Amino acid sequence: MSTKRPGGTSFQPEVKRKRESDEFEQCYVPKFEKDLPACPKIDKTGWARPAVDKDLGITKNIACQVLEVETYHEDGSATTYDRTNVKLYGVTKAGNSICVIVTDYFPHFYFQAPQGFGVEHIGVAQSAICNMVAAAKRRGGSGQTQLPGNVVDNLVHLEIVHGENLYYFRGADTKVPFVKVTGSTEALNKARQELKNGVNLMGKGPVNVGNLYESNINAVVMFLAKTNIVGCGWIEIPAGKCKMLPSSEKSSRCQIEVSVNVKHLIVHESDGEWAGIAPIRTLSLDIECIGRRGVFPEAIKDPIIQIANLVKVEGESEPFVRNCFVLGTCAHVVGSNIIECVNEKVLLEKWAEFVREVDPDIITGYNILNFDLPYILDRAKVLSLPQVSHLGRQRDKGSVVRDAAISSKQMGSRVNKSIDIHGRIIFDVLQVVLRDYKLRSYTLNSVSYQFLSEQKEDVEHNIIPDLQRGDEQTRRRLAQYCLKDAYLPLRLLDKLMSIINYIEMARVTGVPMNFLLTKGQQIKILSMMLRRCKQNNFFLPVIEANSGDGEGYEGATVIDPIRGFYNEPIATLDFASLYPSIMIAHNLCYTTLLKSPQGVENEDYIRTPSGQYFATKSKRRGLLPEILEDLLAARKRAKNDMKNEKDEFKRMVYNGRQLALKISANSVYGFTGATVGKLPCLEISQSVTAFGRKMIDMTKSEVERIYKKGALDGKCPADAKVIYGDTDSVMVKFGVENVAQAMEIGLEAAKEVSKIFTPPIKLEFEKVYFPYLLINKKRYAGLYFTKPEVHDKMDCKGLETVRRDNCPLVAKVLGVCLEKLLIDRDQQSALDFAKKTISDLLCNKIDISLLIISKELTKSGDKYQAKQAHVELAARMKKRDAGSAPRLGDRVPYVFVAAAKNVPAYERAEDPTFVLQNNIPLDTKHYLTNQLAKPLARIFEPILGDRAEKILVEGEHTRVRTVVQSKVGGLAAFTKKSATCLGCKSVLPKMESENAVCKHCESKLPEIYASRLITMHELENHFGRLWTECQNCAKTMQDKVNCSARDCPIYYMREKVRNELSEANTVMQRFGDPCFAPPNK
């Protein structure tokens, strides 16, 4: 049977395939026709939104928060013409969903008016373009071969406006005539094509208009910028000036649908009354599907068996709807509504009805974007249920899944699915966490553990079919997992304040909220630029992206570190918002960039350290500096508001805002440097970094010049020395004894040295490190003080404590060593600890869970270029047992096991569970040399010098090693076990093989027993604690724990202790019955 994967984006299941899937369903999914009615009875209390106020739009203005924006095309007719309208989806203060149709908005682009083009040419030019577009339209065969004359004549409109190219300073007020072309998006696209080839604009033959302006900008962003609406901001529709649509005419499923002319829209700033958030409904969902053995569920074959849903109103603590659509009978779950469905078709249809009825604004869950939602939509296709794909607010449009590649500097490139559920935002918690946090593992389990210190029971996919095929109790268990999986994302969103932070980010930057999750950083800056340019009549030229290797430029500077362990306070001077303040101070902008110097240097223009010329403030204030000033000022305000705000929820809103502002301000620089971006300007980014480098050097020399021995009335005991500097900070050794002194001089120095820089560039003094371990460039650790009394935290940069490709042991050992070095200031005990850990490692005393490395299996073996450990292992595991082997997309945990010398590393990887079961010896040497040695040596080098690694790897403590005997492979099959004395390990003669010890050791029996007991007690204690912990985590006392969360710190320990304890117990049995009565022999 061929199991070809559906190819790419749109797959149409063949009829033959469908039959196969039916067969499959028959044998694997039990039928419930006998037990359940064809249509489930559903309790719908609480689903519907509150009723709509009838006066809205007639006598009362309608205010709503805009959540989603989309544009759509409306074909012209004999009376109207083609237009592009905009739909705004939002929520009113009362919690009603609303769809606002904005009419009479026309997208536009510009081109510079050709020489001699005047008002008189507009008529000719317009009809020329209209005709060409109409021709193109007909050629394109869009169905309308007969375009009404009215439509043809109004495809585009032309207008002369005065403006200026954003790039380059050409002298103050050099606005020139531009032609603004407006029309429907479709017409504009065609017009753009035609203009490229030249159009007879002035009746004198084709004219090439050269570069176009603003024709390549996202329509939604353009609309928002033009109308001044910001994402998640409030708008108001005045009563009487709009048309309320009756339900028969509605195009959407919103409670209110209203159409309004763009000029009547009232837009509010997100402040004061309008800073609030509407009662947004969030739906969190999770699906379970039944997979065949060893295969990851495929939508083409494997049915969905459960969908759990929780619905919550933003700002409230608990969800008001909890339900689970279940295939088959299922016992009741107290506190939740179980909806038993007779088959998958009913399940999906009822679920889709539920979504439409409850009408959520935000749909969330864990990995719903790439799994749950596409799976549901694919299943709907396979089962031919068109209604199920109608999840959005658009009546006539189903949702479709597409692949969308996103690549950004911050995130790297990846391919996500893109699903348009019209009018609702898909807010996948996994995407949020991936964007905002750097973690070891991104499973729901480990993310919840990190942020909620709570875990869920992680059920292996293999168990799901058994639970589904069981009875109503086992399906109930499954429903509980499913509900929990839907609940955790909601908890995470609450805890991380993600929705609020994203709303604030949308308001600050002006883009709709879903753009923040689906697009990179650039769109945000572009949106801000557009708004600013509009005010000042600057037009953004279309710049062909020249991908590939553009000219690189020098990055930030690093002052070579003077490595060492500094057991004295090291003061840190930071430039606050370095890059933004450089751009403000030196007026660096597209609009101030000069092609060649004009006028007097430093008065009319400046020359940057990288050799570019920019006009000074007196000539023209740049746009970027203005944007940045606003951002920084707004951030200051938000920080202030946060300080004064008593209400916890509002404080979070302000905190979200100030963070959004900070991130936005810092990404402006990156925006100018992105060569594949919309508005690259390397002159700016080169200059910024050049200034940065210069400033770091200036700071160094200035600090070392001023703070010589005896400076500051003798407060400086020695010459100040800059020991390290990086991007925006310098570390200074003032030679003082305590933190308080360092702080005093540091404050003074920040104030003094700031004077040499152009404001607002300012040096700030924030922290003192004491002690400070400077390992190398970008690698250091120190105890972080902001007040003289106690340290705030231990700060580690670039060390393996946070890296993900190591085993946890490395991070743990480094953490403890650094703690001992920095907090206890005890070098010897740090070294002793490192040595002890190494000797423990070599003696096999380290718990296996600390040695596990895990990597994601992203593609199958032959697609990787080089052989990789986890891929090879996955293939081997598949041979062993296809059912439990990791599948594509799973994380593969592995450890390195001992093998012959020339066996390559990738063949030495082994499944930790297999290792535990078979007592396979670990390759402790590999862990020592390849994992531990380098990072440890690095932190000890400043103390021990270059011998560090040698001391650690070859010292006295590495002499004792323990070798474990494997139960499988190699010689294991040939060894015969014979009883040995538990005291001296000598082989017992056959006669005495029942005894615990040999004759010679009999006198030492109590000792031998007691020493065996130490391990026994520890194992027993671990067994008891670990298994009850799991029971508590699974929140059930009376049900089996099914969890197989491989990234849980106690999973392997728990499995290991089982084996070890039963072995230890068998050994203890050899001592015989504990009581005195029948004496032995």
Added chain:
Amino acid sequence: MAAPWSNTLNYKNVSDRYILTEEDKKGAFARQYFEIYEARVKELKPRILENAERVIGKGKFKHVLLSDAKQDEEIFITGVIVKRVLARPSILKSLLSEDKVAYDDVDDEEDDVKRYAGSSEDRIELESEKQTVRLEGAISMEDCATGCCVGVLGKLGKEGVFHVSRLVWPAANVTKKATTEGTLVFISGLDLSGDTEQDRLTISGLEFMSDWMNTNGEENQCPSIDRVVMIGPFVETKSNGCDVQSVVRTLTLSRPERQSSAKSLITVDKLISSISEKLLVNTVDVTPAVGDPCSSMWPLPPIHRVCLPRCGMNEKKVNLVTNPYEFEVDGLRIMTMSGENVTELLRTSHKWSGADVLSNLVKWQHIAPNCPDTLDAFPIADRDPLVMSSTPHVIICGNQPQAEVRRISVDGTDTSCLLVCLPKFSKTRVACFLDLSDLSLKWQNFDHQF
């Protein structure tokens, strides 16, 4: 030489249920703990229903499964209590905050038990037939403990909250109390470290006691002693039956090296055998506590004979028994326990004293409901040995912070039960003399001042 005291009392060891059977041991460590709870419910549910018929009235309550419960209907459900206490030690939480927590050693030199801080998020849940509801109403943290089996009368409210109007505990079984004569002596917690200086007071106190038991002169008030019951721990131990930190330490690489108890065992061996040789003493029962040379999972098996070779020469007089230890003398049923169960329960409430906990144990009809939750338990299937099959007449609990005595009447019966909290000998040098004729107690101090 005077004739040794002869056995006048009719002794019967009734601790069979605490001994692990072959069935129990087979594949034990492949089991999970839910099987214990399952067995517990199976054993206690009929007894709860029996009691419900007695206290509420037959036919006056509707016993249904929680899953069939309708909102706002008065029903009776049975299940297991789970106290969700925020401060309960958790490996996962400790691991997360490992850098902040300096491991607090559980056993520092404090006399009182460290109690968990309460939290507003603490709540009581009932797990019944695989459904879980939150309990509110006529139930407080002091009424129950995690692992108790209980019946609740009440109504199911919204969002999975159950409003309790009445609690019903399992019916108690008692045997008829007999009267007899004689004296039993109980001591607990020698905690010998093997370090002579540290153990000086304990050893001299014990020698003082055994001397006193030896002389049968007229100036001596020592009665003839039928049995001396010595409750562990005999060797000093850092373990308390639920040491979460040990796991955390292993995972955070800060595992300390453990000392073998071999040295202190020699002293223990000597002391026990010397007491057993005394004229006035008939038999010495040796029952272990967690940390003694035997398995540390409740119920504890006897201390292994290989550790007490000297006692082995006197094997008729030294009796190695389980913990808990239950025996009958002339029909009087006596139970001793090493006290970890009670100490762990004390942590969960700020109001309880040791005797409160003991009387609760009788009410709950379970010796250690917190086992396996906060007390390491041997994973047994199909039976729960710690259910009180029969309520003893006397319960002696060792290793308690304060000495306490309380006489309670056993609910639903006409018998009473004597509850005794026995402090550690290593701290107080106190032994407890129980006069069987009137069940009166005498605390005897053996502090030996040099």
